[in-house]
Amino acid sequence: MLYVGPRGEVVREVRERRRTSPALQHGDGVPCPHLLERHTLPDPSLQPCDTRYQWVSSAWGSCQASVGEGDVAVQCGGGVQTRQLTCVRASDHVPVLDHLCVHVEPPPRVQ
Structure with missing residues (x-):
């Protein structure tokens, strides 16, 4: 078992x-x-869930004054950047379903 x-x-x-x-x-x-x-x-043939999958992030997008449905309050000259996260198989970086990365802390999507 x-x-x-x-x-x-x-x-x-x-x-x-x-x-x-x-x-x-x-x-x-x-x-x-x-x-x-x-x-x-x-079981030596099985790896812990958190070592088999990982999050990979895209480059940061351009600075924007609002993100999505909720506007982010920004002072003059400020803004936010976003990026995409993709769950991948660690051995070959093939994209997989996001729920497989549930044991791994994702990097920030917004800064």
Whole structure:
């Protein structure tokens, strides 16, 4: 079984051990340990999601006084620049769907 671990790594279950306890805890005895143990190891054939995809940005556009639907208040001589971001496969920079970069912090689109 494959799943994403606590640090974003892909892990696979590799070993499971069951134990049985023929006697129940009596009096001041210690509780039985867990009867089912699962150990997982990273799968070397899989890479963490955040290393397989990355954001690539275009060059900054020309300075504009407004962007999109909401006007940006700009003092005289000021403005904003925007750029496009594309999610790509890191190995060959082929564009992919944006949701594959969800684990990667995107660079700024506006400055």
